[in-house]
Amino acid sequence: MAAPDRDTNTDPDRDAAPDPDPDRDSVPPATPAQDDAAPVTRWHRHTGGAVLLDGFHALKHAVRFGAEVEVAVTADRAAALALADELAPDVREALAALLAEVPYATYASLVPRPHPTAVAALAVRPSRAGNLAGLARTPRTAPVVVLDQPRNLGNAGAVIRLAAGFGATGVVTTGTLDPWHPTVVRGGAGLHFATAVERLSVDELPAGPVFALDPEGEDIRALELPDDALLAFGSERSGLSPELRARADHLVALPMRPQVSSYNLATSVAMTLYHWSATGGAPA
Numbered sequence: 001m002a003a004p005d006r007d008t009n010t011d012p013d014r015d016a017a018p019d020p021d022p023d024r025d026s027v028p029p030a031t032p033a034q035d036d037a038a039p040v041t042r043w044h045r046h047t048g049g050a051v052l053l054d055g056f057h058a059l060k061h062a063v064r065f066g067a068e069v070e071v072a073v074t075a076d077r078a079a080a081l082a083l084a085d086e087l088a089p090d091v092r093e094a095l096a097a098l099l100a101e102v103p104y105a106t107y108a109s110l111v112p113r114p115h116p117t118a119v120a121a122l123a124v125r126p127s128r129a130g131n132l133a134g135l136a137r138t139p140r141t142a143p144v145v146v147l148d149q150p151r152n153l154g155n156a157g158a159v160i161r162l163a164a165g166f167g168a169t170g171v172v173t174t175g176t177l178d179p180w181h182p183t184v185v186r187g188g189a190g191l192h193f194a195t196a197v198e199r200l201s202v203d204e205l206p207a208g209p210v211f212a213l214d215p216e217g218e219d220i221r222a223l224e225l226p227d228d229a230l231l232a233f234g235s236e237r238s239g240l241s242p243e244l245r246a247r248a249d250h251l252v253a254l255p256m257r258p259q260v261s262s263y264n265l266a267t268s269v270a271m272t273l274y275h276w277s278a279t280g281g282a283p284a
């Protein structure tokens with residue numbers, strides 16, 4: 001795993017990441033460590049290339065969407081399973097089979113920052129080959145979201161959560177941001193497993209008409225976005241890159257009064273996916 005992100009910036013239109021989880025609550029107090037070698041040993045064995053699922057909801061989503069979970073721990077198994085009874089009865093048995101209880105201090109030592117649900121797990125990252133095959137599959141029944149050189153980890157996580165919610169085919173990023181960075185995964189609430197998430201260059205983008213979002217484009221309300229579209233969004237700081245503009249088939253604008261310069265990246269994606277869903281394409 002990459003190093004934990006320590007940024008405290010609260011502006012998602014800037015480069016660095018705020019805490020992307022607005023559902024987070026206060027953190028329970030630490031309790032003394034006890035012996036819990038087996039899950040901890042497995043944790044350390046798998047931590048290398050694994051995806052950290054931080055909190056109950058991330059684990060719940062990942063299990064729902066078929067993630068291969070290598071180890072899952074909680075400081076309060078009864079509380080975690082009570083949450084499962086209440087919020088996720090569909091995966092309750094799977095969670096019961098996965099979750100090992102460890103002392104709070106042990107749990108806290110395994111994660112960058114304890115989550116209020118005191119649940120954490122490691123999952124296998126889906127293969128790049130599998131994701132590329134999913135992105136290339138035709139006929140495509142839902143758009144691919146392209147984030148062109150995004151900077152803000154929290155925005156990327158929010159977009160992956162949106163894409164999962166709308167049943168998008170995938171989220172592709174260009175540029176240097178790693179869409180599997182732990183902070184992005186935390187912002188995505190475990191939903192990286194519900195859509196194909198990869199980093200590609202503009203040259204490597206999957207086939208399909210590119211609708212690039214830009215305030216100078218054609219009003220989105222006059223358009224129907226096809227299911228095989230690539231919906232491309234520019235970076236928080238400088239908008240669409242020249243390479244992405246050269247690949248674009250259409251420039252599309254979201255309605256905005258003249259005195260406003262632009263919307264936040266993730267809210268732009270939300271409006272665009274909503275428009276796609278409201279004009280024909282729709283999640284099941």
Ligand SMILES: C[S@@+](CC[C@H](N)C(=O)[O-])C[C@H]1O[C@@H](n2cnc3c(N)ncnc32)[C@H](O)[C@@H]1O
Pocket residue numbers: 013212213214215216232233234235236237238239240252253254255256261262263264265268
């Ligand atoms: C925060 S904005 C980028 C602002 C940047 N300063 C610029 O020069 O474009 C991030 C992205 O959201 C999308 N976006 C924001 N407002 C939009 C609007 N009114 N119409 C279309 N796209 C918009 C665009 O894709 C934009 O590149």
